[in-house]
Amino acid sequence: MKNARPLPSYLVQRYQGWKATTFAENHIWYRRLAEDGQRPRAMIVSCCDSRVHVTSIFGADSGEFFIHRNIANLIPPYKPDGDLHGTSAAVEYAVTALKVAHLIVIGHSQCGGVAGCHAMCSGKAPELEEKSSFVGRWMDLLRPGYEKVADMTDDAQAIRTLEHEAVKISLSNLMTFPFVREKVEADEMTLHGLWTDIGEGGLSQYIPEIDAFEPI
Template structure:
């Protein structure tokens, strides 16, 4: 622990700015959240990408979203074993304890994780193919879907198609969780697949009847 260092000065300054403004103006709301606990209506599974800011996109306040972020916004299949399953644990908590009404998977354009999976599937990313690559083994969740976009010749179109497919793959895996499937069937939980074009600021949702992503 001797290697730990103090928080960078710029972050300390930002914290004090937040405490003096946002917190001071809403202190009773923060105290209520602390004493009464959280009651989010939705869980959002999004990418770790620093450019994807879920609360800003939806103008959400503290306590509205239960947010889990990982590389390429992936959901693994239901696997109750001795492994460390951070994403699965977050889903279990949101659905069985918080009892959220909506479960949203949010993908995005220019996703480095999805591009890494494309490179790995093409044999162009030897580092990701190593057995000890955490990112590579995580992208194994999505890799089986690559044949569905392999024939797309334009790199940008292929990446975009695979980004959207990553959302759908996660949606498919979500319903392998018994507690998710049960609440979906009972009408207590709804699933939503979204894709964000960051540069254009455009949000799309997956429409099952049309079997395509459409503008929100």
């Protein structure tokens, strides 16, 4: 691998600032975490979006949250076919090895992946339909949610609904994993669906009884 370059100096400076402050203040705990291992209370599945950092929203201390981030915070259904399944591996590790108490899926407003799915399903983004489009094939996971919004004439409303569907579909797919279902039914782990509004700083949670998201 001959193409790697040195880290840009502005990141070196920021790292050194972190080392001299945050790390210095917490080094005893960090050493302990290194020696004794992590014991996170929850797994959070979030989007890669640069505007949604759950470490900030939930004031994450080091060691608290096991965080998987992918496009549109999607979890595929259980499919133990021997192929690569990065998201399923993360879920498996969190649930069976780390034994997290909570598994939280958090969606967000202005999600580029969800908007792309909406464009694809409504025929406006044929390039996403191509076999070679990784984003398109990944967003196929959300395709079942499109039927709920296909008739909506207001695109903004349709996309927001689809952002909510992304969370709901992920939660449903989670329950197809035997080790998840077993833990949930044995009351050894709880599932949570959230959605955050970037511009408003809002946070809603999915309430099964009304099949809707309510502000916290």
